[in-house]
Amino acid sequence: MLFNSLQFLIFLPIVLAVYYIIPKGAKHLWLLAASYYFYMCWNAVYVLLMLLSTVVTYLCGLGLDALGRRELPALKKLRLRRTVLWTSLLINLAILFFFKYFNFAIDSLNALLIHVGFQFNRPAFDVLLPVGISFYTFQALGYTIDVYRGDIYAEKDFFRYALFVSFFPQLVAGPIERSKNLLKQLAVPKSFSYDNFREGLLLMLWGFFLKIVIADRLAILVDTVYGPDYQNFGGFVVIVATLFFAVQIYCDFGGYSSIAMGAAKILGVDLMENFNTPYLSLSTAEFWRRWHISLSSWFRDYVYIPLGGNRKGQARKYLNLIITFGASGLWHGANWTFVVWGLLNGLYQIIGSLLMPLRRSFVRLFGLNENSLGHRALRILFTFGLITVSWVFFRASSISMALSMLRSCMYLRPWMLFDGSLFMLGLDRPNFILALFSMALLLFADVMKYRGVCLRRLILAQDGWCRALVLSFSISFILLFGIWGPAYDAASFIYFQF
DSSP states (O other), X not given: OOTTSHHHHHHHHHHHXXXXXXXXXXHXXXXXXXXXXXXXXXXXXXXXXXXXXXXXXXXXXXXXXXXXXSOOOHHHHHHHHHHHHHHHHHHHHHHHIIIIIHHHHHHHHHHHHHHTTOOOOOOOOOOOOOTTXXXXXXXXXXXXXXXXXXXXXXXXXXXXXXXXXXXXXXXXXXXXXXXXXXXXXHTSOOOOOHHHHHHXXXXXXXXXXXXXXXXXXXXXXXXXXTSTTGGXXXXXXXXXXXXXXXXXXXXXXXXXXXXXXXXXXXXXXXXXXXXXXXXXXXXXXXXXXXXXXXXXXXXXXXXXXXXXXXXXXXXXXXXXXXHHHHHHHHHHOSSHHHHHHHHHHHHHHHHHHHHHHHHXXXXXXXXXXXXXXXXXXXXXXXXXXXXXXXXXXXXXXXXXXXXXXXXXXXXXOGGGGTSSGGGGSSOOHHHHHXXXXXXXXXXXXXXXXXXXXXXXXXXXXXXXXXXXXXXXXXXXXXXXXXXXOGGGOOOOOGGGXX
């Protein structure tokens, strides 16, 4: 079930109405049933995988808790608890590997063997990737690790824990919630709050604007340029398409996160913020503190820091960065393009760290003001440029395609910006102008947020007539200028494939 579908617009009000009517003791059971129905709308069979992950991590959590309270020799207790932890990790990662990476691993091995003169026929395994498997698997594993570390209690109520894993607003594309935040909130039944309803509704409308008006409109041009005929397009067209993709993926995933946060807010649940004006970052390191925050912090807390973080010298720090970003790239998809994308972002941070003393010396030598608007603007543009280059590998279907598109950017034909060619790539002139106008609105909202001004709360602080006017205009704008697809078919969110 897609957020931007008529089915969801019917589903959500029903869930809300029943949730706030039924007794408190049944609220989490109702949300659990609604969440499982929400997931089963894609493929009912794959709900068994989510249930298996839930059962395994739930039992391991109980096992860790029981072992922690038993009187055992310290070394034996540590070994038993580590065994339980690794049981949870291995089972869940094995499921994830089998469904997401099996074919990729076999194909990569076969390509390597062919390169050295061997070949074998790989076993046939054609199966649909379970939607959201990477998200709920990581969320469940995070719970097991938190219980092992003593950061969270072991949930005794299986149904409440199952709701934590399957909570429908953030089930299939995050944010990847921590047990310390979401599980504790789900333990307390919520009453209806008009303030939560208003704020949640505005969050959802902003998410729909990002997804339907901006992301799906930009996708038309991006899909054309990054399609099978990508070699026919010149450098300027590739640059425009890549810039559009940078905005598209931000609006697509940011839109999903906003809708998820809004739906959860109406239910009285606060989800973590997943994006915080990432394209206004002054460095790639800062970008990754602002982009897909739930995943970045997950890899930081459960991969980078356990590997040693920056505590074991510079060389080890850089190795840990490469491992973490390589794993993050692989998490995004079973393709070497994602691995290269991840490694490239890790390399950005290493180079940035190595050049930091030189940059500071340069600033002191020329007496530059690092806080000046011009200096910050240049750093923002440079960081955005680096991130946009990496998006080429993320969007391309192969490394050779990505390299070909990057090479094409070296041969620019500037007249293509003025001869009308851009309006023959799926977006005619009015839609192209509307896309630019919408992106300007996004930039304005992000700049205001960066400066500490929350437009959502500013709107809610106005009189009722003003709020009603903003609400009516927003809904009308989305309905009139949204991209609804052929026959009003909703377009899937990009991160559903991960």
